[in-house]
Amino acid sequence: MxxxxxxxSSEGETxxxxxxxxxxxxxxxxxxxxxxxxxxxxxxxxxxxxxxxxxxxxxxxxxxxxxxxxxxxxxxxxxxxxxxxxxxxxxxxxxxxxxxxGSCRLTTDDVQALGEALEMIPELEELNLSWNSKVGGNLPLILQKFQKGSKIQMLKLVDCTLTSEDGTFLGQLLPMLQSLEVLDLSINRDIGGSLNSIAQGLKSTSNLKVLKLHSCGLSQKSVKILDAAFRYLAELRKLDLSCNKDLGGGFEDSSAQLVMLKHLQVLDLHQCSLTADDVMSLTFALLAWKGAWKQESPSSMLGRWLVCAQVIPLLSNLQELDLSANKKMGNSSENLLSRLRFLPALKSLVINNCALESETFTALAETSVHLSALEVFNLSWNKCVGGNLKLLLETLKLSMSLRVLRLSSCSLVTEDVVLLASVIQMGHLAKLRKLDLSYNDSICDAGWTMFCQNVRFLKELIELDISLRPSNFRDCGQWFRHLLCAVIKLPQITEIGMKRWILPASQEEELECFDQDKKRSIHFDHGGFQ
Incomplete structure (x- = not known):
C-alpha cells in the first residue's frame, strides 16, 4: 500500500x-x-x-x-x-x-470479461495489455465500451498479435479518445495493412505525445500515409518507426509533414533500411534553409538543391536520434551528419552499424564538437573509427555531459585506446557512466595497460566492457593488475565485461582476494580460468 x-507522464517524468x-x-x-x-x-x-x-x-x-x-x-x-x-x-x-x-496469458474469456468490466471504471487513464496474444482478433471485445469523452491517456498493446481488423477497429475508435497521449502498437506485424484507418483516426488525437509503431510491418507506402497525419499531431514528443525493414525508400518524397512536429524530442528510425534518398529527405526534414533555392538535375537526388543562405533548425527540440542499423547510410549521410550541429538540444545520437565511410565519419566528427548537450554517443560497429579516433579528440575533450560512449567493434587499434587514456587522464569524460570498448581485438597489451592505468579517473563509471569477439580467446596480460587497482578507486562501478579474456591461476587468486578484501559488489564477466 x-x-x-x-x-x-508521457515524457517519462513522475x-x-x-x-x-x-x-x-x-x-x-x-x-x-x-x-x-x-x-x-x-x-x-x-x-x-x-x-x-x-x-x-x-x-x-x-x-x-x-x-x-x-x-x-x-x-x-x-x-x-x-x-x-x-x-x-x-x-x-x-x-x-x-x-x-501485461503478460498474464489472458484467454478469450478473460478478454471478454475485461471488456465488460471496463465500463465500470470510467476514470481509467492507463490500460496496458501488452504481451497477451489472445488480445489479437478480440480487440473490439475489450474496447467496445470506450465512449466519446473517455479519459484514457495511455494505451499499450505491444506484441498482442493484433490483426488487420483490429487495426481498422482501433482507427475508428481513436476519435473518441480525445485525451490519449501515449499509443504503443509495437510488434504487431499485421496492422500495417490497416494503417490507413489508424492514420485517419490519429488525425483526431491532437493531444498525442508518444506514438510507437516499432516492428509493425510498415512499408514505403506507410510513410506517405503517416505523413498525412503528422500535421494534426502538433504535440508529438516521441515517434518510433524502428525495425520496419520495408520502410526504406518511403521517405524519398514523403517526409514533408515531419517538419510539423515542432515539439518532437525523440525520433527512432533504426533498422528501417533507409536509402540514400531517404537520408537526403530527412536532412531537409530536420533542417531548412532560408534563402534562394535552385533545383539541379532531378537525376541526382544527393545534389538536388543548391542553397544560398542560413540554416534554420525545424526540429529544434530534438533530443534523441537513432539511425542505427541502416547500412546504406554509410556513403550518403555526410550532409545529414554535418548539419546535426544545428540541433542544440540533442542528447542522444545512436548511429551504430551504419557502415560509415571515412568522409561521413569526418563530417560527424566535425559536427559532434558542437553538440554540447550530448549524453549518449554510440558509434559501435563502424569500422572506419579504427585508427581515426583522433578525429573525435576535440569532442571528447569538450563533452562535459557525456554519460555513455559505445565504440564496440570499431576496429580500434592501440593508438586509439592510448589516445582515449590520455583524454581520461586530463580529467575529461568525468561524467562518463558506461564505456563499451568490446570486440576490438587488435589492441595490444601495452594499450590495455595504458588504458587501465587511467580508467581510475572515471569516478562515476558504472559499467565497463572490454570483451573480446566470440571467436577469440586471449590470456590477460599484466594490465589486469592495473585494472584491479583502478577499480578500488571507482566507487560506483558494478559491471566489468571481460568475456573471453582468460585469467591465469595467479590472477585468479588476485581476483578472489579482491572480492574478499574489498567486499565490493562488482561482477567480473570473464572467459574463465586456466
Whole structure:
C-alpha cells in the first residue's frame, strides 16, 4: 500500500500526487521474464505460490480498497483463465486510473470479461495489455465500451498479435479518445495493412505525445500515409518507426509533414533500411534553409538543391536520434551528419552499424564538437573509427555531459585506446557512466595497460566492457593488475565485461582476494580460468 500515487507522464517524468489508499502492486511482478528465470531454485516455490494465489488475493482485497487508483498484476501467468473473478469486483474500485495486465496469458474469456468490466471504471487513464496474444482478433471485445469523452491517456498493446481488423477497429475508435497521449502498437506485424484507418483516426488525437509503431510491418507506402497525419499531431514528443525493414525508400518524397512536429524530442528510425534518398529527405526534414533555392538535375537526388543562405533548425527540440542499423547510410549521410550541429538540444545520437565511410565519419566528427548537450554517443560497429579516433579528440575533450560512449567493434587499434587514456587522464569524460570498448581485438597489451592505468579517473563509471569477439580467446596480460587497482578507486562501478579474456591461476587468486578484501559488489564477466 502507498499513501502517494506516482503518475507517469508521457515524457517519462513522475509526479507524486496525494491520495488515500490508492495503489496495489503484486509482489511477484517482475520487469521481465528473464528476471523470473534468473531466480535461484530455492526461491522458485515461494514465487510460484505467490503467482498462483495472486488472483484470489486480489479478489479478496478489492472490497477493502474503494479508493484504489492503480492495479498492476502484470507478469503473473496464473491470472490467465481467472480474470473474471477479478473483473466481477471492478465496480468496487470505480476510481481506478491505471490497470496493467501485461503478460498474464489472458484467454478469450478473460478478454471478454475485461471488456465488460471496463465500463465500470470510467476514470481509467492507463490500460496496458501488452504481451497477451489472445488480445489479437478480440480487440473490439475489450474496447467496445470506450465512449466519446473517455479519459484514457495511455494505451499499450505491444506484441498482442493484433490483426488487420483490429487495426481498422482501433482507427475508428481513436476519435473518441480525445485525451490519449501515449499509443504503443509495437510488434504487431499485421496492422500495417490497416494503417490507413489508424492514420485517419490519429488525425483526431491532437493531444498525442508518444506514438510507437516499432516492428509493425510498415512499408514505403506507410510513410506517405503517416505523413498525412503528422500535421494534426502538433504535440508529438516521441515517434518510433524502428525495425520496419520495408520502410526504406518511403521517405524519398514523403517526409514533408515531419517538419510539423515542432515539439518532437525523440525520433527512432533504426533498422528501417533507409536509402540514400531517404537520408537526403530527412536532412531537409530536420533542417531548412532560408534563402534562394535552385533545383539541379532531378537525376541526382544527393545534389538536388543548391542553397544560398542560413540554416534554420525545424526540429529544434530534438533530443534523441537513432539511425542505427541502416547500412546504406554509410556513403550518403555526410550532409545529414554535418548539419546535426544545428540541433542544440540533442542528447542522444545512436548511429551504430551504419557502415560509415571515412568522409561521413569526418563530417560527424566535425559536427559532434558542437553538440554540447550530448549524453549518449554510440558509434559501435563502424569500422572506419579504427585508427581515426583522433578525429573525435576535440569532442571528447569538450563533452562535459557525456554519460555513455559505445565504440564496440570499431576496429580500434592501440593508438586509439592510448589516445582515449590520455583524454581520461586530463580529467575529461568525468561524467562518463558506461564505456563499451568490446570486440576490438587488435589492441595490444601495452594499450590495455595504458588504458587501465587511467580508467581510475572515471569516478562515476558504472559499467565497463572490454570483451573480446566470440571467436577469440586471449590470456590477460599484466594490465589486469592495473585494472584491479583502478577499480578500488571507482566507487560506483558494478559491471566489468571481460568475456573471453582468460585469467591465469595467479590472477585468479588476485581476483578472489579482491572480492574478499574489498567486499565490493562488482561482477567480473570473464572467459574463465586456466
Amino acid at each position: 502507498s499513501q502517494t500515487r506516482k503518475k507517469t 509526479k507524486p500526487q496525494t491520495s488515500s489508499v490508492n495503489k496495489f502492486l503484486r509482489g511477484s511482478k517482475a520487469e521481465s521474464r528473464k528476471e523470473n528465470n534468473d531466480l535461484k531454485t530455492t526461491d522458485s516455490q515461494p514465487s510460484n505460490w505467490i503467482q498462483k494465489t495472486a488472483p484470489s488475493e486480489t479478489v479478496a482485497l478489492l472490497p477493502f480498497l474503494p479508493d484504489l487508483e492503480e492495479l498492476d498484476i502484470s507478469w503473473n501467468d496464473f491470472v490467465g483463465g481467472t480474470l473474471h473473478s477479478i473483473t466481477q469486483q471492478m465496480h468496487l474500485v470505480s476510481k481506478l486510473k491505471i490497470l496493467r495486465l
